[in-house]
Amino acid sequence: MKPVKVGICGLGTVGGGTFNVLMRNAEEIARRAGRKIIVEQIGTRHENPACDTTGIQITNDIFAVATNPEIDIVVELIGGYETARDLVLTAIANGKHVVTANKALIAVHGNEIFAAAQEKNVMVAFEASVAGGIPIIKAIREGLAANKINWLAGIINGTGNYIMSEMREKGRAFDDVLAEAQELGYAEADPTFDVEGIDAAHKLTILASIAYGVPLQFEKAYTEGISKITTEDVQYAEELGFRIKHLGLSRRTPQGIELRVHPTLIPQSTLLASVNGVMNAILVDGDAVGQTLYYGSGAGAEPTASAVVADIVDVVRTLTADRDNRVPHLAFQPGQLSELPMLPVDDVVTGYYLRLQAVERPGVLAHVTRILGEKGINIEAIIQKQTREAQVPVIMMTQRVAESTMNEAIREIEALPDILGEVVRIRVEHLAD
């Protein structure tokens, strides 16, 4: 069969990795795809010293790639929102299929991009946008196509997981680990995207849409970062048989869909709790299959390239298929998306870990448990530390309750004269039902 010609836009970490994998494994990939995949042109302003681009057309105008009549598939690896959006829409308008690793682009502009692609009868593939080399989009969109997905929970930001792992394993403070992660290149100079959960929320938005068949709604995601997690909380969680992970969580309820990124206590006995360092993993619960888990590198040049190139091969395979027989962008047919709303965080139902600082005086605990009891909040475990100080930390774990109810309880607890400062609150998920 005729070779397929791709144009790569962006030759940074992922672009360079993609180019190198396509070159190094050209023969193996062609044996799978049934035809050669040729890099026809690269759009980049900077050479990548890791890449030998001898004999390849290079332009510093990425839009020249998007409009090049020789090119079948445009691979967008420049990152960012606006220029990437223009580039992808230009490629689509020119009848090109698109492969992208850009989670921000898909989470924020995906609905518009998919509509344009549908209109022009081309595909936009985005496996690399979530969890790097783990084929999680393919797994949910195709591998679990028989299932009603109930919920999913994922460690989908490597930087955050590296920080949480170091804090637990070595008892180090958040700021200390973050500074080191920045030195090692795991974290950006501005770490907000990673540690405040924005990057994870982009990915979670995409996962939820393909799991339940709803339009992308990044603006509805609740995000809470890990910068306020202390080594104390990490240790108390361990004492309770739990571990704190920065999770992206989405659950389908009859009322709507929960979409939330926050630090979460999960049982130590779960596989997800054993995912350490910069690795990613996603746990998916489907009504037929039960729980399945997918683990691997969530970032890096070649792991991400692995997903980009798999998408190129997938696009190549559907070149002769009827558009109606393709895997739909959001797993469900465009006219068949669900209108189930995203739930506000107030309506989220989850367990809670609470840490209070109390004056050591008889009856304090009774006041706190009375407030919880009045709101119907059941306590699963309490740790009260003996100390010689005048104040003691009290740690409680509660059963599942609506966030709004917990907020009311916390306000009342904080108003007690013997409770000092703010109540620390971390959500708890058993990942069991």
Next chain:
Amino acid sequence: MKPVKVGICGLGTVGGGTFNVLMRNAEEIARRAGRKIIVEQIGTRHENPACDTTGIQITNDIFAVATNPEIDIVVELIGGYETARDLVLTAIANGKHVVTANKALIAVHGNEIFAAAQEKNVMVAFEASVAGGIPIIKAIREGLAANKINWLAGIINGTGNYIMSEMREKGRAFDDVLAEAQELGYAEADPTFDVEGIDAAHKLTILASIAYGVPLQFEKAYTEGISKITTEDVQYAEELGFRIKHLGLSRRTPQGIELRVHPTLIPQSTLLASVNGVMNAILVDGDAVGQTLYYGSGAGAEPTASAVVADIVDVVRTLTADRDNRVPHLAFQPGQLSELPMLPVDDVVTGYYLRLQAVERPGVLAHVTRILGEKGINIEAIIQKQTREAQVPVIMMTQRVAESTMNEAIREIEALPDILGEVVRIRVEHLAD
């Protein structure tokens, strides 16, 4: 689009699960597939009380399903070798696509079946044949299409993993756990297929073929069961920081492909070591992506049905695609399979755990280590237990060495006058490179 009509052959555990999932999730599945999937006919000799088949055509002649001109896709869920082979070949000869969950059939007759399917331009899908509901075939064949797969290692028999987990967690003996597993229905009355590794070897054969693009060669697989593993060995392994799992392992070397199922010590720190009970997991190492792991239920009515139905949806999607653009049965194009041979077990290179029973006399250990040293076998760890008996157990872990070299060493060690009985030998894999 026109609905697709499937015929289900076999209405046992998996057949019943498939029928129920297709019925219960019909609307969700149609929203994904873009058309309805209708069960046109069921071939079974026995009703399944879990299924409400009201209004469905039932025949006790499965071949009537395979030749029914109304049916597009024949779903083979009768199990076994010969009748299943005849049924599938009949369906293919009648121009039907086939979906099967039958690992024995694919491992033993797959090459013949795929050739027939190629000839008649139909697809044979077999995701459910390996690791139940885990979409591992899709992950390797499509999700990792960019990679040269280096090796894979899997817990792919739930019964065996349940037995190994119970032995470790509760210190129970093999026979005791097996008897209980039979009572619980986890193990068959004749447990040979599960505990001797034949079932795992069927699955491993399939995984290796799609990972490296080689024809199916079940007869070349080396299998060793878990029936000789003692609670002693389980405990010594833990002391060494390892855990014994019944693994299917396949590695590509320049000389050929290792294909082996045997008890294996793996580091406790690996995720695979934390996979307990009847769960399955497969770890895959690719040159671009690094390590990825896939975890879930490897058996059961609905987990297996999840894979069967996903295959049906996949087949539906390719109905309008050029045959040349389909995902090839063995991941690589039929004319592009590799001739890399399967290696005999003598050529396998791996670490070893050895347990010897020695007369407590000075110099015994020196004799043993001399023999190993002469063969270039390096020792990584030794445990020598203090005892009041006249004989002591000696446990050693060695670095990687060819099996034939280790066999010679063991023969010489067993010939030492102070070594009593046979040397217990269990292979070791670090799963790191």
